[in-house]
Structure formats: C-alpha cells, structure tokens
Amino acid sequence: DAMVIQNPRYQVTQFGKPVTLSCSQTLNHNVMYWYQQKSSQAPKLLFHYYDKDFNNEADTPDNFQSRRPNTSFCFLDIRSPGLGDAAMYLCATSRDTLVLGYEQYFGPGTRLTVT
Amino acid sequence: EDQVTQSPEALRLQEGESSSLNCSYTVSGLRGLFWYRQDPGKGPEFLFTLYSAGEEKEKERLKATLTKKESFLHITAPKPEDSATYLCAVQAVTLAGNTPLVFGKGTRLSVIA
Numbered sequence: 425d426a427m428v429i430q431n432p433r434y435q436v437t438q439f440g441k442p443v444t445l446s447c448s449q450t451l452n453h454n455v456m457y458w459y460q461q462k463s464s465q466a467p468k469l470l471f472h473y474y475d476k477d478f479n480n481e482a483d484t485p486d487n488f489q490s491r492r493p494n495t496s497f498c499f500l501d502i503r504s505p506g507l508g509d510a511a512m513y514l515c516a517t518s519r520d521t522l523v524l525g526y527e528q529y530f531g532p533g534t535r536l537t538v539t
Numbered sequence: 540e541d542q543v544t545q546s547p548e549a550l551r552l553q554e555g556e557s558s559s560l561n562c563s564y565t566v567s568g569l570r571g572l573f574w575y576r577q578d579p580g581k582g583p584e585f586l587f588t589l590y591s592a593g594e595e596k597e598k599e600r601l602k603a604t605l606t607k608k609e610s611f612l613h614i615t616a617p618k619p620e621d622s623a624t625y626l627c628a629v630q631a632v633t634l635a636g637n638t639p640l641v642f643g644k645g646t647r648l649s650v651i652a
C-alpha cells in the first residue's frame with residue numbers, strides 16, 4: 425500500500441544533542457510537510473517542500489532544519505533540542521495544491537522525548 | 540486572518556446516540572475543507588475533502604456537509620470504535636500558490652458502550 429513512513433516511531437534525545445527524524449513516502453507526491461503537535465493541540469506547520477523549493481513558516485525556530493534529497497525522502501533536523509521541543513512530529517504529503525485543495529496524508533508520527 | 544473553530548471541545552455519547560460536530564471557518568477564499576480523525580499517539584487519518592457550499596460526503600457512519608461559513612460532521616449511531624479526536628482544517632486561496640492548512644483544535648469524541 426502506498427503510504428507515508430516515519431522513523432523512528434519513538435526517539436529519546438538529551439538536551440542539546442542533535443537529532444534527525446526521517447520520513448519517506450511511496451505516494452509520489454511533490455509536496456511534503458513537517459508538523460509539530462503537542463498534547464491536545466492542533467498540528468503546527470514547521471515548513472514544507474514544494475518539489476525542491478523549501479518554505480519555512482515565519483515562526484519556526486532556527487533550531488529546526490529540513491532536507492529533502494529526493495522526491496521520496498525528507499528529514500527533520502533539530503540542532504539543539506530543548507525541553508520545549510518534546511512533541512509528536514508529523515510528516516505529511518500531498519499533491520500539488522496550487523489550483524485545487526488536495527488532502528494531506530500523514531505518517532504515524534515520531535514521538536520525541538528530550539531528557 | 541484565516542481561522543477555524545471547532546465545537547464542542549469534547550463530546551461524550553452513548554453507543555447509538557447520533558450527534559454532530561461543528562467546524563466554523565473564516566477564510567478569504569476556500570480552496571478546500573478537510574476532516575481528519577486522529578487516534579491517540581497516531582497521525583491524523585484523512586476522512587473527507589469538501590470544496591463548495593452544499594457539498595456532502597459520506598463514509599460508513601460519518602457524513603460531512605459544508606456551508607459558506609461552517610462544516611458539520613454528522614455521526615449516525617456511533618460505536619465505541621468511533622472514539623477519537625476529529626480535526627477540521629481549511630486551505631485558503633491565495634496568490635502565493637501552495638498554502639498551508641489551518642487546523643482547528645479538534646473535537647475529542649468518546650462513545651460509551
């Protein structure tokens with residue numbers, strides 16, 4: 425089945441220790457997104473790639489970076505995690521939404537714990 | 540500014556007790572309205588896309604409807620397995636091209652057997 429895959433599902437890191445979360449997709453969608461979701465809150469968009477074009481949300485901290493080496497893979501790098509970065513990180517994909525709004529398909533998420 | 544407000548925040552139903560969840564939105568132009576289901580500790584699962592007022596979509600016990608200001612998710616004869624948080628999101632029409640979804644905070648539904 426075509427899907428969005430995230431690894432690892434659970435990640436524990438130490439305060440200030442860099443961490444990378446990964447996402448892959450078999451849907452062949454050209455748009456990929458990274459969201460942060462904290463308990464009982466709506467997903468908060470961090471950034472998205474439209475093909476290779478990177479789009480950063482204005483309030484995304486510089487501590488968060490992303491890479492998309494090809495259509496299928498996207499990575500989220502947190503350079504110096506703080507306690508406030510503990511959250512669920514969701515990857516999503518969609519088709520081109522320039523004309524019509526297409527739904528986003530989400531992965532299962534990576535639960536990040538910062539100790 | 541585009542906004543999405545969902546009500547109620549939490550809803551507790553007896554099995555078989557039908558009800559509706561509300562999603563009110565303010566957007567300059569609607570490109571699409573989306574409903575998702577999210578189980579604890581999992582990513583949101585896509586349910587429906589609605590594009591224009593008057594549109595309706597159904598899937599099993601769920602039916603989504605859309606007006607110019609709000610959307611409803613009707614749940615008919617719910618079962619305990621329908622317990623989840625239901626998220627509503629809108630995508631606005633802008634000149635900027637690809638625009639992000641604006642999510643509501645969700646309605647947490649509990650269905651008791």
